[in-house]
Amino acid sequence: MFLLAGTDSRCARQIWTITRSKSVCKPASKDFYVTLGIDRFAQGFSLANNTNLGLYEELKRWPERQDRWNSAMSAMALQIDFEFIVQSLPWTSYPPGTIVADVGGGNGTVSIGLAERLPNLQFIVQDTSETVSGVQAPETLRGRIRFQAHDFFTEQTLAGAQVYYFRNVFHNWPDKQCIHIFRNHVPVMRHTTKLLIDDFALHHPLTVSPFEEFRKR
Numbered sequence: 489m490f491l492l493a494g495t496d497s498r499c500a501r502q503i504w505t506i507t508r509s510k511s512v513c514k515p516a517s518k519d520f521y522v523t524l525g526i527d528r529f530a531q532g533f534s535l536a537n538n539t540n541l542g543l544y545e546e547l548k549r550w551p552e553r554q555d556r557w558n559s560a561m562s563a564m565a566l567q568i569d570f571e572f573i574v575q576s577l578p579w580t581s582y583p584p585g586t587i588v589a590d591v592g593g594g595n596g597t598v599s600i601g602l603a604e605r606l607p608n609l610q611f612i613v614q615d616t617s618e619t620v621s622g623v624q625a626p627e628t629l630r631g632r633i634r635f636q637a638h639d640f641f642t643e644q645t646l647a648g649a650q651v652y653y654f655r656n657v658f659h660n661w662p663d664k665q666c667i668h669i670f671r672n673h674v675p676v677m678r679h680t681t682k683l684l685i686d687d688f689a690l691h692h693p694l695t696v697s698p699f700e701e702f703r704k705r
C-alpha cells in the first residue's frame with residue numbers, strides 16, 4: 489500500500505510510505521537481470537556517457553571522484569529540511585531502540601540529522617562498501633548510528649528494522665531496477681514495517697518553466 493506522507497512544494501519533494509499489503513508480494517529472483525534480459529546498469533547516465541557502466545560503477549573506478557561525490561552529497565545535505573522528514577511519520581511514538589535502516593544512506597548525513605532530533609531511534613546506514621568504509625558517526629551519536637556495507641540489489645539482510653528509509657535513491661535507477669530493490673525488501677517486511685521513500689517528484693506538465701522541467705528530469 490502506498491501512502492503519500494508529505495509534499496514539500498518548494499522543491500517538489502515527496503515522501504511516500506509503503507506498508508505490506510495482504511496480497512502476495514514476490515521477492516526478487518536471484519537471476520532477475522538474466523531473466524528479464526536487461527542490463528543492470530542501463531541508466532540515463534550510461535546512455536549520456538556512452539558506457540555500459542552505471543554512475544556508481546564508474547565512481548568505483550575513480551576513488552577521488554567517489555570522494556568528491558560523497559562530499560557533494562554532504563554539501564547538498566546541508567539544505568535538507570529535516571522538519572519535513574520528521575513530520576512524515578509518527579517517529580516519536582516508536583519505542584526506544586527502534587531501528588531505522590537508511591538504505592543507500594551515503595556517509596550518514598541524513599541519519600545523523602535525524603538521530604539528533606529523534607533520540608528514541610537507532611540508525612543503520614547501508615551503502616556500498618566503498619562509501620561506508622572508514623565512515624564514523626560523530627562521537628556523541630556513535631552508540632545509535634552504525635554503518636553497514638550492503639548492496640541493495642541483493643536481498644536485504646537486516647531484518648527487524650521498523651523503517652527502511654530511501655532518500656534520493658530511486659531517482660537514480662530505471663523502473664525495473666527500482667522494482668528489484670523493492671522486491672529485495674519483501675522478505676523483511678512485517679505488517680507494521682514501513683518503506684519510506686523520500687525523493688524528487690516531477691511537476692505536473694506545463695506548470696513550471698521548461699528549464700526547471702529539464703533540470704528535474
Ligand SMILES: C[S@@+](CC[C@H](N)C(=O)[O-])C[C@H]1O[C@@H](n2cnc3c(N)ncnc32)[C@H](O)[C@@H]1O
Pocket residue numbers: 544561565591592593594595597598614615616619638639640641654655656657660
Ligand atoms: C544520491 S545518493 C543519496 C545519499 C543519501 N541517501 C542522501 O539522501 O544524502 C545515492 C546513494 O546510493 C548509494 N548506492 C548506489 N548503488 C548502491 C547499491 N547497489 N547498494 C547500496 N547503495 C548504493 C550511493 O553510494 C549513494 O550514497
